[in-house]
Amino acid sequence: MSPFKSSSGLPENVAAALCYLFSFVGGIVFLAVEQRSRFVLFHALQSVIFFCGMMVAHVIFGFIPLIGPLIASLLSxxxxxxxxxxxxxxxxxxxxxxxxxxxxxxxxxxxx
Structure with a gap:
């Protein structure tokens, strides 16, 4: 566990885990709130990029007939x-x- 606190007052590791726990929404919240911890900012930005990318890919593959739903399920x-x-x-x-x-x-x- 990290002894350092983020701008939110939470330990860095807890704040970083919350970035992922609530998908891209947690990442957006911590990108807006965090001012000090590079560790939390990294995980917040990685969360936003990853989960938004997966959402877009899931939607795109969902429109492909026959094999698209299978690929979308694997992406899930x-x-x-x-x-x-x-x-x-x-x-x-x-x-x-x-x-x-x-x-x-x-x-x-x-x-x-």
């Missing part, structure tokens, strides 16, 4: 598995990076 399972992995890693205080998305999130928090 992948999203659930990633959600658990992300919440656990954030709560444990790890800088878990999703390939490509984590790099984008990290490069963006450098500019904040």
């Amino acid at each position: 399972i992948l999203t659930l598995v990633m959600w658990v992995i992300l919440v656990v890693n954030a709560f444990q205080g790890r800088w878990f990076r999703i390939p490509l998305i984590g790099d984008i999130a990290e490069s963006q928090i450098r500019h904040l």
Whole structure:
């Protein structure tokens, strides 16, 4: 557990886990509230990018006849598995990076 507090008053690891716990909404809330912790900002931005991307992909594949619903179902399972992995890693205080998305999130928090 992290001894450092985020701007919200929560420990960093708890705030980072909440970014994922409530999907992209948690990420948006912490992007708006957090002013100090790069750890929380990273996880908030990664949450927004990942979950919004998965929502868009799910909708797009849902429109493809026959195989689209199968792919959308597999994306739902992948999203659930990633959600658990992300919440656990954030709560444990790890800088878990999703390939490509984590790099984008990290490069963006450098500019904040």
